[in-house]
Amino acid sequence: xxxxxxxxxxxxxxxxxxxxxxxxxxxxxxxxxxxxxxxxxxxxxxxxxxxxxxxxxxxxxxxxxxxxxxxxxxxxxxxxxxxxxxxxxxxxxxxxxxxxxxxxxxxxxxxxxxxxxxxxxxxxxxxxxxxxxxxxxxxxxxxxxxxxxxxxxxxxxxxxxxxxxxxxxxxxxxxxxxxxxxxxxxxxxxxxxxxxxxxxxxxxxxxxxxxxxxxxxxxxxxxxxxx
Amino acid sequence: xxxxxxxxxxxxxxxxxxxxxxxxxxxxxxxxxxxxxxxxxxxxxxxxxxxxxxxxxxxxxxxxxxxxxxxxxxxxxxxxxxxxxxxxxxxxxxxxxxxxxxxxxxxxxxxxxxxxxxxxxxxxxxxxxxxxxxxxxxxxxxxxxxxxxxxxxxxxxxxxxxxxxxxxxxxxx
Numbered sequence: 001x002x003x004x005x006x007x008x009x010x011x012x013x014x015x016x017x018x019x020x021x022x023x024x025x026x027x028x029x030x031x032x033x034x035x036x037x038x039x040x041x042x043x044x045x046x047x048x049x050x051x052x053x054x055x056x057x058x059x060x061x062x063x064x065x066x067x068x069x070x071x072x073x074x075x076x077x078x079x080x081x082x083x084x085x086x087x088x089x090x091x092x093x094x095x096x097x098x099x100x101x102x103x104x105x106x107x108x109x110x111x112x113x114x115x116x117x118x119x120x121x122x123x124x125x126x127x128x129x130x131x132x133x134x135x136x137x138x139x140x141x142x143x144x145x146x147x148x149x150x151x152x153x154x155x156x157x158x159x160x161x162x163x164x165x166x167x168x169x170x171x172x173x174x175x176x177x178x179x180x181x182x183x184x185x186x187x188x189x190x191x192x193x194x195x196x197x198x199x200x201x202x203x204x205x206x207x208x209x210x211x212x213x214x215x216x217x218x219x220x221x222x223x224x225x226x227x
Numbered sequence: 228x229x230x231x232x233x234x235x236x237x238x239x240x241x242x243x244x245x246x247x248x249x250x251x252x253x254x255x256x257x258x259x260x261x262x263x264x265x266x267x268x269x270x271x272x273x274x275x276x277x278x279x280x281x282x283x284x285x286x287x288x289x290x291x292x293x294x295x296x297x298x299x300x301x302x303x304x305x306x307x308x309x310x311x312x313x314x315x316x317x318x319x320x321x322x323x324x325x326x327x328x329x330x331x332x333x334x335x336x337x338x339x340x341x342x343x344x345x346x347x348x349x350x351x352x353x354x355x356x357x358x359x360x361x362x363x364x365x366x367x368x369x370x371x372x373x374x375x376x377x378x379x380x381x382x383x384x385x386x387x388x389x390x391x392x393x394x395x396x397x398x399x400x
Contacts, residue, residue, distance in 0.1 A: 016357075041380075045333065045352055049349065053248070057243055065269065
């Protein structure tokens with residue numbers, strides 16, 4: 001390798017391990033000096049490129065993946081959905097499909113994530129707030145222990161799914177972006193009861209077991225959750 | 228934990244930081260970089276069975292990330308302005324042992340590099356790829372990649388030398 005080839009290589013691939021490159025540096029003092037200068041520059045470049053990675057980044061990726069993994073429809077469900085659509089199209093009844101009412105959306109979402117009512121993670125508040133940051137949401141420490149957090153697709157947009165401790169059991173809080181209610185709405189099914197509240201970015205649902213005192217919960221959540 | 232889950236977790240632990248840095252310098256926006264990497268890993272998870280050779284994982288993830296970024300810019304074209312000043316101040320202030328001024332100048336210059344120069348340089352510095360491999364990833368000839376890498380380094384060196392001169396002037400005044 002001659003000096004010209006060496007210097008060309010130095011600025012295009014300075015970290016190469018080509019023996020002829022190393023040999024030339026040993027034999028040519030001028031090129032060796034160039035190599036030392038370039039090595040210092042490469043160290044500075046690596047340091048400059050290495051911007052800090054967000055805190056708990058891996059945990060958030062894995063958290064989101066675990067939620068996605070649970071919510072992915074199985075193949076037979078997708079097949080069944082396809083068949084229902086085909087039947088609907090064939091019988092001309094497809095047009096009666098309407099968006100699911102918000103109340104049903106809330107209960108269905110909880111039903112589709114049964115693990116959310118079982119998992120007891122006691123998540124760090126900083127991690128919760130980092131995950132909620134992109135939704136424009138945050139929670140204060142007075143919310144108490146957060147046992148579950150999911151960033152889930154609710155209807156069309158990503159929303160927040162938290163579970164906190166209630167007096168009668170786990171209490172679900174859904175932050176639903178882009179779905180607006182004019183007033184406070186009470187909701188109920190055979191297992192749960194709750195409220196859907198108007199929020200700045202959409203609506204906020206609070207759902208607990210029958211017997212859970214919703215007034216106390218609502219006050220606590222209004223004081224501690226920003227959305 | 229099943230095998231797919233273990234494999235995915237290993238990929239996240241091994242490559243998330245470099246992917247984030249790669250995304251950050253391409254989009255120059257921390258929140259967007261984080262979103263792009265998260266979306267890329269979700270796509271990787273869905274397609275993880277198609278990854279046959281673990282040695283190809285990094286290139287596979289980079290390709291997914293580049294596609295994800297292209298998809299994002301199809302929906303929302305990139306802003307014309309460069310790196311946010313506040314953001315740059317924040318990241319430039321981190322001590323890396325090479326002096327604040329030099330670091331700032333280099334990061335400023337990186338942020339100002341056009342994508343043609345920045346992307347191959349990032350692939351080399353973060354990914355450790357050769358010119359041939361970068362050419363394959365970017366769909367360019369090795370010769371073209373060598374030219375871009377050489378010019379990118381030239382621009383950055385000028386900026387770094389400029390930064391040191393500025394620092395010396397500040398120290399003297």
